[in-house]
Amino acid sequence: MFAVISDIHSNLEALTAVLADIEKRGIKTIYCLGDVIGYGPDPGECLDLIIEKTEWCVLGNHDYAAFYEPTNFNYAAEQASFWTREVLETEEGKEVRDRRWGFLGELPMRQTLETKLGTNAAIIDFVHASPRRPVNEYIFPDDVYTNPLKVRLLFERVKHICFVGHTHMPGVFLDEPDFYLPNELNNVYPIIDDEKAIINIGSVGQPRDKDSRASYVYVNENEVHFVRVEYDFETTIRKITAIEQLDSFHAERLRDGR
Numbered sequence: 001m002f003a004v005i006s007d008i009h010s011n012l013e014a015l016t017a018v019l020a021d022i023e024k025r026g027i028k029t030i031y032c033l034g035d036v037i038g039y040g041p042d043p044g045e046c047l048d049l050i051i052e053k054t055e056w057c058v059l060g061n062h063d064y065a066a067f068y069e070p071t072n073f074n075y076a077a078e079q080a081s082f083w084t085r086e087v088l089e090t091e092e093g094k095e096v097r098d099r100r101w102g103f104l105g106e107l108p109m110r111q112t113l114e115t116k117l118g119t120n121a122a123i124i125d126f127v128h129a130s131p132r133r134p135v136n137e138y139i140f141p142d143d144v145y146t147n148p149l150k151v152r153l154l155f156e157r158v159k160h161i162c163f164v165g166h167t168h169m170p171g172v173f174l175d176e177p178d179f180y181l182p183n184e185l186n187n188v189y190p191i192i193d194d195e196k197a198i199i200n201i202g203s204v205g206q207p208r209d210k211d212s213r214a215s216y217v218y219v220n221e222n223e224v225h226f227v228r229v230e231y232d233f234e235t236t237i238r239k240i241t242a243i244e245q246l247d248s249f250h251a252e253r254l255r256d257g258r
Helices: 014-026 043-053 061-067 076-091 094-105 150-153 232-240 249-256
Strands: 001-005 029-032 111-117 120-126 161-164 171-174 178-180 187-189 199-200 216-219 223-229
Touching: 014 043, 014 216, 014 223, 014 232, 043 094, 061 076, 061 094, 076 094, 076 178, 076 249, 120 187, 232 249
Parallel strands: 001 029, 120 161, 161 199
Antiparallel strands: 001 216, 111 120, 171 178, 171 199, 187 223, 216 223
């Protein structure tokens, strides 16, 4: 049994709530799909928890932006990246500072797990964005209608199962192509041998599916369970609005999950 989390975006309140929920379920193994930082007010604390609590993490576009440079970001996201970098660079403790930067600098773009889920063999890829462009390609639910060729080409890069984040919108893509919201699946997707799937696990720290609760998944036997967790977003909102370099929109959106 393992959990998969993504898109924390420096939201400490959401991350601690999700980690507590994972622990309550007795899950010991956690994988992270990146964007640990960006947008939110607590980049260092969130990095520390991901370093401590996860087996590994892959590179997200906001992690890349803070370590290297923002690419194709809007102004508010770019400013948040520069502020995040400044916070990490000015950490007074050298050991802490070096550990955080070392972690960001060594993040891989992809991880693959070959395992058994129940009685089924599974090959599982873990990327931040897409199996084709793992750091920054968006896969939107509407793509199955507006750009089905794109979805089919993405599935050519999928051996079996691919977990993604990036859009902050949870659900399951199949190669028909089709897309299913978690509630259309009763929040459970069964992994089977002969069905490819791209599974978006949603966002811990900045949900955008009109549900303010943090989102993650866990896998038990051959079933992927979608989970929502309430957290104290009002505290996160107050922290963001108190920081001049962070756009207040990134605070306000947390109330509505947008």
